[in-house]
Amino acid sequence: xxxxxxxxxxxxxxxxxxxxxxxxxxxxxxxxxxxxxxxxxxxxxxxxxxxxxxxxxxxxxxxxxxxxxxxxxxxxxxxxxxxxxxxxxxxxxxxxxxxxxxxxxxxxxxxxxxxxxxxxxxxxxxxxxxxxxxxxxxxxxxxxxxxxxxxxxxxxxxxxxxxxxxxxxxxxxxxxxxxxxxxxxxxxxxxxxxxxxxxxxxxxxxxxxxxxxxxxxxxxxxxxxxxxxxxxxxxxxxxxxxxxxxxxxxxxxxxxxxxxxxxxxxxxxxxxxxxxxxxxxxxxxxxxxxxxxxxxxxxxxxxxxxxxxxxxxxxxxxxxxxxxxxxxxxxxxxxxxxxxxxxxxxxxxxxxxxxxxxxxxxxxxxxxxxxxxxxxxxxxxxxxxxxxxxxxxxxxxxxxxxxxxxxxxxxxxxxxx
Amino acid sequence: xxxxxxxxxxxxxxxxxxxxxxxxxxxxxxxxxxxxxxxxxxxxxxxxxxxxxxxxxxxxxxxxxxxxxxxxxxxxxxxxxxxxxxxxxxxxxxxxxxxxxxxxxxxxxxxxxxxxxxxxxxxxxxxxxxxxxxxxxxxxxxxxxxxxxxxxxxxxxxxxxxxxxxxxxxxxxxxxxxxxxxxxxxxxxxxxxxxxxxxxxxxxxxxxxxxxxxxxxxxxxxxxxxxxxxxxxxxxxxxxxxxxxxxxxxxxxxxxxxxxxxxxxxxxxxxxxxxxxxxxxxx
Numbered sequence: 001x002x003x004x005x006x007x008x009x010x011x012x013x014x015x016x017x018x019x020x021x022x023x024x025x026x027x028x029x030x031x032x033x034x035x036x037x038x039x040x041x042x043x044x045x046x047x048x049x050x051x052x053x054x055x056x057x058x059x060x061x062x063x064x065x066x067x068x069x070x071x072x073x074x075x076x077x078x079x080x081x082x083x084x085x086x087x088x089x090x091x092x093x094x095x096x097x098x099x100x101x102x103x104x105x106x107x108x109x110x111x112x113x114x115x116x117x118x119x120x121x122x123x124x125x126x127x128x129x130x131x132x133x134x135x136x137x138x139x140x141x142x143x144x145x146x147x148x149x150x151x152x153x154x155x156x157x158x159x160x161x162x163x164x165x166x167x168x169x170x171x172x173x174x175x176x177x178x179x180x181x182x183x184x185x186x187x188x189x190x191x192x193x194x195x196x197x198x199x200x201x202x203x204x205x206x207x208x209x210x211x212x213x214x215x216x217x218x219x220x221x222x223x224x225x226x227x228x229x230x231x232x233x234x235x236x237x238x239x240x241x242x243x244x245x246x247x248x249x250x251x252x253x254x255x256x257x258x259x260x261x262x263x264x265x266x267x268x269x270x271x272x273x274x275x276x277x278x279x280x281x282x283x284x285x286x287x288x289x290x291x292x293x294x295x296x297x298x299x300x301x302x303x304x305x306x307x308x309x310x311x312x313x314x315x316x317x318x319x320x321x322x323x324x325x326x327x328x329x330x331x332x333x334x335x336x337x338x339x340x341x342x343x344x345x346x347x348x349x350x351x352x353x354x355x356x357x358x359x360x361x362x363x364x365x366x367x368x369x370x371x372x373x374x375x376x377x378x379x380x381x382x383x384x385x386x387x388x389x390x391x392x393x394x395x396x397x398x399x400x401x402x403x404x405x406x407x408x409x410x411x412x413x414x415x416x417x
Numbered sequence: 418x419x420x421x422x423x424x425x426x427x428x429x430x431x432x433x434x435x436x437x438x439x440x441x442x443x444x445x446x447x448x449x450x451x452x453x454x455x456x457x458x459x460x461x462x463x464x465x466x467x468x469x470x471x472x473x474x475x476x477x478x479x480x481x482x483x484x485x486x487x488x489x490x491x492x493x494x495x496x497x498x499x500x501x502x503x504x505x506x507x508x509x510x511x512x513x514x515x516x517x518x519x520x521x522x523x524x525x526x527x528x529x530x531x532x533x534x535x536x537x538x539x540x541x542x543x544x545x546x547x548x549x550x551x552x553x554x555x556x557x558x559x560x561x562x563x564x565x566x567x568x569x570x571x572x573x574x575x576x577x578x579x580x581x582x583x584x585x586x587x588x589x590x591x592x593x594x595x596x597x598x599x600x601x602x603x604x605x606x607x608x609x610x611x612x613x614x615x616x617x618x619x620x621x622x623x624x625x626x627x628x629x630x631x632x633x634x635x636x637x638x639x640x641x642x643x644x645x646x647x648x649x650x651x652x653x654x655x656x657x658x659x660x661x662x663x664x665x666x667x668x669x670x671x672x673x674x675x676x677x678x679x680x681x682x683x684x685x686x687x688x689x690x691x692x693x694x695x696x697x698x699x700x
Binding site: 003004007008011012015016028029034035036038042043044045046047048049050051052053054056057092095096098099100101103254256272274348351352355356362365366 | 522523524525530544547548549550551552553554559561576577579580581582583584631633634635637638639641642643644646647648649650651652653655656657665666667
């Protein structure tokens with residue numbers, strides 16, 4: 001089997017893994033080594049479905065010993081099997097890297113025999129890449145649940161980012177669909193990586209040349225839609241993972257029926273919940289950059305997101321007591337909660353309002369999405385001129401905004417001023 | 418008609434010399450044109466020769482008056498593709514000289530907002546191109562071409578010189594006809610040498626068998642990654658505008674071994690460039 005065939009099989013087997021980020025670590029040129037890493041990551045291309053490709057994302061091998069119901073690589077599925085040798089994969093990575101196709105390697109694998117043996121093969125590949133090929137770029141490695149702690153440690157010293165997939169939102173679903181994996185080994189790995197990172201930070205503060213353990217942190221992903229958990233459950237879990245395990249990212253992947261099974265949604269009537277995945281990512285952003293709590297966004301009464309409106313608008317509509325917000329004087333935290341204002345436009349408002357009074361036209365130039373924000377803001381104690389919408393009618397306005405609304409408003413104010 | 422038409426060589430030092438003249442003679446320039454631009458203007462003409470020593474003095478003085486960030490803002494503004502950027506930058510400089518450092522944060526001024534927007538566009542294009550540049554190996558030299566809107570080479574230079582420190586590479590900007598040449602440092606692990614030169618035309622020799630094999634592997638990898646049930650061409654296009662696709666390997670059909678003709682691959686390069694190139698490649 002030649003490299004082309006192997007690449008086709010093993011990239012195809014890896015493509016359902018969501019994460020392909022290369023962020024979190026800054027590493028300049030080092031003498032005698034090849035490559036650098038950028039803190040904010042770098043996207044090298046985008047697939048036809050709009051996902052960023054920044055790493056060479058492949059499996060080391062796809063002949064899996066496990067039989068997870070939803071997985072394309074499960075033992076009982078009839079697909080062509082292949083495995084890279086460490087040398088082949090290293091050479092491919094280096095040649096792709098110098099042509100600026102990729103930012104580094106994303107190495108994952110099916111369970112080849114046992115978790116420990118798989119991890120040993122993966123570590124051998126990474127060691128070859130770092131030591132023989134002197135690769136200084138980004139490496140994301142997936143830890144196999146149930147592997148020996150010593151192997152996790154060895155892998156973390158070679159990789160920049162590590163990840164352990166939590167796979168499904170609840171332990172019940174996990175036991176149902178992945179009989180070979182348990183919740184405990186997955187969370188055990190996560191805790192071990194967290195402690196390794198913590199220890200490494202401490203050592204680095206004491207001694208500059210201490211070995212770096214997964215300097216770009218760890219991430220995880222879960223499948224949404226294959227099992228009946230609510231959005232509230234998923235969001236609480238996400239928040240817990242960020243707080244308890246210090247994760248950099250939690251990724252969601254809408255379940256796609258690539259294989260069929262008795263405990264899975266019926267493929268004929270099933271549609272992948274892409275919108276739900278989108279809403280979860282929006283909420284994930286609100287948790288990480290907007291200081292929201294999971295319980296603020298959803299509650300037991302309405303445990304799922306509104307398909308028509310994004311979570312931030314929903315929160316604003318449910319909390320009329322906080323609005324309207326005065327753009328010239330409001331606290332930064334409160335500005336962040338206004339729909340249409342993000343961290344960047346919030347910072348720009350803070351800069352601009354030091355120089356003088358603010359106007360609505362100026363806010364638009366600063367990058368505020370006035371189509372949304374106009375209903376929730378005051379400038380110098382005044383509402384946008386000509387805007388007459390009652391709070392009760394706001395929801396329908398936001399769901400189906402009238403065309404050209406804001407342009408019309410700016411004409412009004414020109415006439416007035 | 419008040420104001421003058423300033424003719425300069427289109428470089429940043431040239432612009433700084435214009436700035437000095439404008440303040441020296443207290444003139445208001447109506448228009449900036451390049452030396453080689455043959456269009457006549459309705460304004461009186463001022464021909465400005467570039468004096469590097471003078472430009473350096475102006476740069477240092479402006480740095481003192483506008484602050485480090487202010488002069489950086491002006492420099493970046495000059496690399497953008499903003500219409501009448503020289504006039505707008507002059508307005509920003511004027512504002513800065515009146516109000517002192519921090520002019521880049523005067524978001525109440527329309528001109529500052531315009532320039533800041535153009536600078537963001539420039540920086541976004543640089544971020545895009547860090548990822549979208551594609552090199553191909555032509556006999557041990559990596560060659561890439563780009564077609565950007567802004568002058569991005571000075572800002573991309575550092576990234577690629579660090580990343581490919583041990584490679585010889587050429588990166589050609591087809592829009593501004595500039596060529597970045599890099600060669601690794603002499604002693605092991607030393608810093609590489611680089612230069613950006615004007616180059617009117619740039620053609621590359623056809624790829625050899627190994628290069629074609631890696632291009633095909635990359636195309637296959639790219640095509641394999643897409644998930645058909647999730648197809649979303651608009652999302653892809655908003656992340657990666659189509660104007661970049663023309664220079665990216667994964668959107669090109671496989672190159673035939675003989676395409677482009679054999680023979681001197683670097684034909685068309687200006688003589689001076691060619692000499693420099695040979696100097697770099699054969700060291």
